[in-house]
Amino acid sequence: MKMPSYFRFGRQPPLRTPILRDPALSGRLAYRPQNSRYTALPFADHTLSSLMRLETRPSWVRLLYFNDEPSPWRLDGAAVALTARIGDGCTPVSTDGQPDHGLWQRVTFQAAIDGQDLDPIEQEGAQAFAIDLPPNTRETGRPALIVSDWVPLTGPERSDGPGALLLIRSHSSGRVRYSGSVGQPDPAIGQVHRGHWFPGNTTIPPFAGEATPDDTIFACYGVQTISPVQGATVIGIGDSIMHASCSTGELSGFGIRACTAISMPSRPVSYVNEGYPGRNSTGFCWNGAWMIRHMKPQVALIQTWTQNEEWTRAAADAAFARAIALVDLARRHGCVPILTTAAPVFATQPEFDTYRHENVQQVRAAGRSGIHVLDLDALWGNGGTPNAYREAAGCGDGMHPSDAGCDDAARTLAPMLEAILAGRE
Known part of the structure; x- marks a missing residue:
């Protein structure tokens, strides 16, 4: 029997992505592609x-x-x-x-x-x-x-x-x-x-x-606009992984690529890049909360761990807790959250990958409880222990996704967004 590709490469199977029926699409859209520096x-x-x-x-x-x-x-x-x-x-x-x-x-x-x-x-x-x-x-x-x-x-x-x-x-x-x-x-x-x-x-x-x-x-x-056409705003909240610092032009992470793929004049899908290089989880969750309250997005991509703070279990648990608080805030504002698992950044430091991997397992468990999950660890990793970027998915620095890696994530994210938005029309 031919096995699906995620088993052949030692990846986790895709997590269930339930359709949540939330408030309708909106004529109020926000847009921000930049966030490099x-x-x-x-x-x-x-x-x-x-x-x-x-x-x-x-x-x-x-x-x-x-x-x-x-x-x-x-x-x-x-x-x-x-x-x-x-x-x-x-x-x-x-x-x-x-x-x-x-x-x-x-x-x-x-x-x-x-x-x-x-x-x-x-x-x-x-x-x-x-x-x-x-x-x-x-x-x-x-x-x-x-x-x-x-x-x-x-x-x-x-x-x-x-x-x-x-x-x-x-x-x-x-x-x-x-x-x-x-x-x-x-x-x-x-x-x-x-x-x-x-x-x-x-x-x-x-x-x-x-x-x-x-x-x-x-x-x-x-910018934030109001138009007669109903659409959606997607916000990406995180550090340079979400921002995609190694993508061409530093403008096209997986979030904006997925939005571009599914946006159309009759239902525009706009992107707010709230990923910023060097931010810790306190910083990107704080900024994400402000954007959710004021920009009124329909979907929020939320990073759950970052390499930009102490590499300890306590820091990893705190980052996950902040992400869950942001999930709660998003839901209370009619915004569908999507958690991302941590990127495979500790290939040469297995002692620290333990804490990153525990965070990945926490996110996958949250996915099984009904929260949408974009599993970047599975998408970009080679399935090893510790997990590492596949050659094509990483940009060569061991930390950031390449254009090809962003494409992989965007192809997975786009149908998730379509399913979510279909439940809101």
């Missing part, structure tokens, strides 16, 4: 610009910003615009194909200044075009976060392809903080972003300036 331009008084492709045209948008530093950071202005064409990647284009700076709409921050998180219909008389982001009192991996007011979008339909094109600009008289990437497009997900920077403030009239292309920058930390 927190940084800033080396000079002050500049504007960052991003062009993002969205699956559907939004009616409303608001922007997400962060401050990872212990001192306040002033954001002096932001603007958004729908554009009919990609054009030069930083100037809005009207329906007739001509550059049109009249399409820019300035962004306000009154709700954040007042310490509120409001729905669009609750906003009144917002006129604060700048904001001082509070200092970050925690470690860098847990930044202070704010969202702008909602902006009702006007502007042209896209004429050079499907979906919608959203331009974003952010300016600081100091140095704009941003979360960057290496700027390479990935064939697995295509070109998702165009970046530029301008000297001076081009978030106010006349909005014109001399642009320098730079796809490593992102003008804001993320």
Whole structure:
């Protein structure tokens, strides 16, 4: 009898993935592909610009910003615009194909200044075009976060392809903080972003300036949109494993690959990359909790262990406990959690792999109790003791998945997401 491949390679069989019938899909989607590093331009008084492709045209948008530093950071202005064409990647284009700076709409921050998180219909008389982001009192991996007011979008339909094109600009008289990437497009997900920077403030009239292309920058930390089309947001919560630091462009971990595979205009599936290199479980669970509360995702991928803290049983148990607390929070907010098992990172250190393996067994037991599980240990491992990355699945550093490894995980994750979302339609 021919055995399934997971037995031939010594892997665990796939865990049951029950369909949970939760609240319906939503017209409110969040999107954030980047999370490679927190940084800033080396000079002050500049504007960052991003062009993002969205699956559907939004009616409303608001922007997400962060401050990872212990001192306040002033954001002096932001603007958004729908554009009919990609054009030069930083100037809005009207329906007739001509550059049109009249399409820019300035962004306000009154709700954040007042310490509120409001729905669009609750906003009144917002006129604060700048904001001082509070200092970050925690470690860098847990930044202070704010969202702008909602902006009702006007502007042209896209004429050079499907979906919608959203331009974003952010300016600081100091140095704009941003979360960057290496700027390479990935064939697995295509070109998702165009970046530029301008000297001076081009978030106010006349909005014109001399642009320098730079796809490593992102003008804001993320976007949240509201559109008439119902879809889903998936958030990936973890460290560099979830972020997929060794994927092409540092942009295309298994989460965004799976979302790209199943997203369609009639049911967009958007991804928020809350994986960050070097974060411990306290950091990524804290950030994940904030995102679940404010970005309202339908599905949360949750890492249950990290190599970025003490390699002890106590630390492994604490990381698992934090993940289960996040499962509880997600469920209470109508979000379906998916736990991931720990990646096989201790091939040369069997004494520490014991604790990692115990964590894997805890996650698999949680899967048998009804929680969705993406078993990365089985998908990427060679089945040895200690387990190690299969040659194709690892990037060569013994810690991170390769593009091929991310593809393997995405192919397993995509049907799981389809099943979950089918139960929500």
